[in-house]
Each structure stands twice: as structure tokens, then as C-alpha cells.
Amino acid sequence: MGPTETAIRTLEELLQSLGGFSQGSPGVTRFVYSDPWCVAHHWLAATARDLGLAATSDAIGNLLFHDPSMKPGELQPSVLLVGSHLDTVSGDGLLDGAYGVLAALLVTAELRDRQALPVVGFASCAGEETRFSQCNPGARGLLGLIRRDELDFVRDRDGVTWAHALEFARARGCAAPLADGDHPCPALFHPALMLELHVEQGALLESEELDLGIVEQVAGCRRMRVMLTGEARYAGTTPMPLRRDALAAAAEMILATERLARKAGPPAVATAGILRVEPGNFNTIPGACELGIEVRHAARPKLVELTAMVGQQCRAIAENRGIEVVMEESPGLEPVALSPALAIAADDLARKLKIPHRRMASGAAHDAMVFARSGVPSLLLFVPSRNGVSQSPNEFTAPAQLATGQRFLLELARWITDGRG
Numbered sequence: 001m002g003p004t005e006t007a008i009r010t011l012e013e014l015l016q017s018l019g020g021f022s023q024g025s026p027g028v029t030r031f032v033y034s035d036p037w038c039v040a041h042h043w044l045a046a047t048a049r050d051l052g053l054a055a056t057s058d059a060i061g062n063l064l065f066h067d068p069s070m071k072p073g074e075l076q077p078s079v080l081l082v083g084s085h086l087d088t089v090s091g092d093g094l095l096d097g098a099y100g101v102l103a104a105l106l107v108t109a110e111l112r113d114r115q116a117l118p119v120v121g122f123a124s125c126a127g128e129e130t131r132f133s134q135c136n137p138g139a140r141g142l143l144g145l146i147r148r149d150e151l152d153f154v155r156d157r158d159g160v161t162w163a164h165a166l167e168f169a170r171a172r173g174c175a176a177p178l179a180d181g182d183h184p185c186p187a188l189f190h191p192a193l194m195l196e197l198h199v200e201q202g203a204l205l206e207s208e209e210l211d212l213g214i215v216e217q218v219a220g221c222r223r224m225r226v227m228l229t230g231e232a233r234y235a236g237t238t239p240m241p242l243r244r245d246a247l248a249a250a251a252e253m254i255l256a257t258e259r260l261a262r263k264a265g266p267p268a269v270a271t272a273g274i275l276r277v278e279p280g281n282f283n284t285i286p287g288a289c290e291l292g293i294e295v296r297h298a299a300r301p302k303l304v305e306l307t308a309m310v311g312q313q314c315r316a317i318a319e320n321r322g323i324e325v326v327m328e329e330s331p332g333l334e335p336v337a338l339s340p341a342l343a344i345a346a347d348d349l350a351r352k353l354k355i356p357h358r359r360m361a362s363g364a365a366h367d368a369m370v371f372a373r374s375g376v377p378s379l380l381l382f383v384p385s386r387n388g389v390s391q392s393p394n395e396f397t398a399p400a401q402l403a404t405g406q407r408f409l410l411e412l413a414r415w416i417t418d419g420r421g
């Protein structure tokens, strides 16, 4: 068995093992601080130790892999951070987050001798919004950006505060004690640069028969809650012309949103992903409705324009139907450029290694985006997703492509740390 085959087997075995830590099946369900998340956290730390690394948790449960000689918390020397997220959505595949975490772990073990710019791997506690509706809290924690008040006011759907959920994980040895002061999760390492490897979750690479995507730009997003109020009346006796049906208005808004995003063309996307209907009876005209709409685009002016058009359409539809409408825009995320210098270096390296690749934008938010936004030169790398399927048990990337991504991450990290050595 050649070295490439060994690498494939090792990575695949690790992915299978990590995928086993799940709240039920099908697929992988591993919400942050849940029981399977804690078990996976312990398993990752033990796997890191088997590879000769130390594993250190920060105060919100991010897990960092590093050479045992390094002292977390001293912030010196600066490091190359490499990793992705440990949590998943409900019924996720084996690769989302896990692939980037395990590839980073193997790369960190391989390059643990780097002195001038040491490599530190990470499994961020949460990259998904599934539990706390927070954007990439793990990456913000790695940068020391979490505020104390957030831990108390952020709650999951069951009303459990972030602080309380975190205590559960801490009691199980998956998080360090909180620090005093306004920022209770201090950064353990200072990142000079950051790399993240992830599955594409789209079909662009596959359609162009490429093995690697070098991401230069991450799309921004805007979110709107649209509250519609009509009139809940008995359905059996209210003639059609007298109705003020909040759900029928929402249905028109959903289709208008879809139409506008299609017309704007790629990479614009818009999604109505939340719909709540009151009172929810067969025989009552829906009197109230809440709709959640998200718009994404890689270019800020286009993002602003499309969001405004969706808002205008929703208002016009409500007016036509005699429906009262209140729209709340929640704080959005601006599109962010990843490091142009790293993208050029990665492009050159991929050409040298003869890996079919392209530069591209990402429609999905990732930990790399948080680092880039904080001024850390960062790069996101994609491997193809079969049929573009992700966040599903059917998520699949060919083993040879997974190995290519891992090898590329290793060689890029080697090149970066050699350049600094």
C-alpha cells in the first residue's frame, strides 16, 4: 500500500469514527455541547494525543491541537491556525466540518516541528447556527471576541442559555473555566494566518470536473422577519372577496422572493426558510403569519439592492391584499474577501501539484470568514460535493478527492511555514 492509499484509509477511518458520535440516525446530529458532541470532543483529544500532540480546550469548548512544548495562552509565537467546526446540523453528512477538523489534525501532527510559525489545529465548538442561532461562535471564541453578556442572553429553542449549556460541557471536561472581565474566553493562540478545508456544498467543482476550489470571497447575507396581520375568521362562511388571509399573502411573498433572486442571477440566492401560521386550523382563515427571508450575494451593492427589492415587493403585496406588515431586518453580514496573497500562493501551488482547480466564491458562511473579517489573512479551500448535496446523510466526496484536499492543505501549510522558517 502506497503512502496515498494509507492517507486515504486513515482519513476515512477517522471520518467514520467521528461520524459515529451522533444523536440518532440517519446521518450525523451533533449539536454543540450535546452528549455526542462531548463524546466526540474527548475522542478528538485522545486521537490528537495518539498522534503526539497536546489537545487544549478554551473557555467555550473550542479544542486546539498543538505540539506539547507550546504554551496556550502565552500568544507567542504567532501561529498558523488550521481547522473547521465540530458541530453539525440535524441529519448531517460525515464530511461537513468533520473533514476540515480531521485533515487539520493530521496536518498539525505532520508539521509539528515548525518553529518560526508553528501550526495549530482546531475543532471550533460551533460553526452551525443550529442550536443558538449565532453566526460562527466558535471562531469568534478562538479570537477572544465573545462578550460575557452574550452567554446569558443567547438561548436555544428550549430556552437554555449559552452559559448553562456550556456548564454542561465544562462539567464533562470539554471547556476551560471562564475568565474574568468582559471577554470570558481569551484566545489561546495568536493567529498570523488561518486555513480552513471544507466540502463545497455546491455543484460548481463537480460540474467543471475540478478537484479543488480556492475561495476568494464569502457571500454576505441579510435577514428579514416579515410579520403579517390579516383577519382570522371562520373559513366556512367568509366569502373569498372579504378575506384578509395572512398566509396567502405570505405565499405570494415567498414566490416573489424566489422570482427576484432568479432574475438577479448567480451568485444571488434568496430563501424563505421560516413560516409560522396562526391560528393553524383547517376552518380558520390564517389571521397572522411570520415569514423569515434570507438574501445572499458576494457583492455588497447587489446584496443591498436585492434585499431592498424583496422588501418593496413584500410591502406591495401586503398593501394589495389589505394585510398589515411589519418588517424587521436583523443585523446582516457583509461579504468578505479572503486573503488575495494566500489565494495567489494556493493557485500557484495547485498548478505545481497538477491539481485541477479554480478560484471561486462561497455562498455559505464559514469560520474562515470570521478570521478574515477580524483582519487575519485567511483562506478557505473546497473539495467537490457530489451533486452539490450537503447537510444530508447523502453528502459524498470521492475518497481520492478527500485525500487530494488533505494533501493540498498539508503542502500549503508546509509552504507557508517554510516561507516563515
Ligand SMILES: [Zn+2]
Pocket (backbone or CB within 6 Å): 085, 096, 097, 127, 198
Ligand atoms: Zn460546515
